[in-house]
Amino acid sequence: MLLTSFTVEFSPAGCCRNKGPSLRCLALLDQNVSEALPYLNAVLGGYTYIKEPPSLAFHYSRGILVTVDADSIAINCTKNPTEAEEILAWLQREINTAWEKREEITPKYTAAPWPTPADILRLLPKTDCGQCGLATCIAFASTAAEGGKVAKDCPVLPSNAQKELTAYLSRFHFDRQ
Numbered sequence: 001m002l003l004t005s006f007t008v009e010f011s012p013a014g015c016c017r018n019k020g021p022s023l024r025c026l027a028l029l030d031q032n033v034s035e036a037l038p039y040l041n042a043v044l045g046g047y048t049y050i051k052e053p054p055s056l057a058f059h060y061s062r063g064i065l066v067t068v069d070a071d072s073i074a075i076n077c078t079k080n081p082t083e084a085e086e087i088l089a090w091l092q093r094e095i096n097t098a099w100e101k102r103e104e105i106t107p108k109y110t111a112a113p114w115p116t117p118a119d120i121l122r123l124l125p126k127t128d129c130g131q132c133g134l135a136t137c138i139a140f141a142s143t144a145a146e147g148g149k150v151a152k153d154c155p156v157l158p159s160n161a162q163k164e165l166t167a168y169l170s171r172f173h174f175d176r177q
């Protein structure tokens with residue numbers, strides 16, 4: 001097992017995902033996982049990947065951005081310590097599994113392509129009705145492109161457009177929930 005232990009720190013974070021207080025979680029890893037990161041990137045499909053020093057970032061779920069580098073994991077905008085600890089436990093398993101299966105995985109040193117707000121906006125009603133909690137459809141499209149909204153967050157989106165938007169976003173976002 002590559003990653004066996006880490007210590008966790010929490011600090012307050014401001015974000016648009018949670019109306020209430022949110023936390024930033026930083027896990028300081030006791031083992032260096034840099035060699036596992038290209039394999040983890042291949043499995044998870046990171047939003048960004050930096051080759052040197054290795055680091056990848058991806059969206060775990062709506063608005064939760066996770067960044068992994070050689071000796072730390074940062075989780076932004078988590079609701080509470082329990083949610084962050086669940087993500088850390090899952091990520092520890094993913095890192096260790098990717099490392100154990102590295103001979104079966106082609107390492108990936110590039111980032112995934114990003115969704116574009118323009119492509120998302122094309123699928124929205126463009127009525128700026130505000131029912132999603134944002135003032136405009138453009139704001140929704142920008143937020144969705146960053147992983148902060150999904151198709152069902154637009155309550156007036158017809159079901160066919162909802163399916164199309166979900167299919168489009170699933171090409172980019174890693175989203176476990």
Ligand code: SF4
Nearest residue numbers: 129130132137140154
């Ligand atoms: S609910 Fe849908 S149509 Fe209304 S502003 Fe939000 S994205 Fe646009």
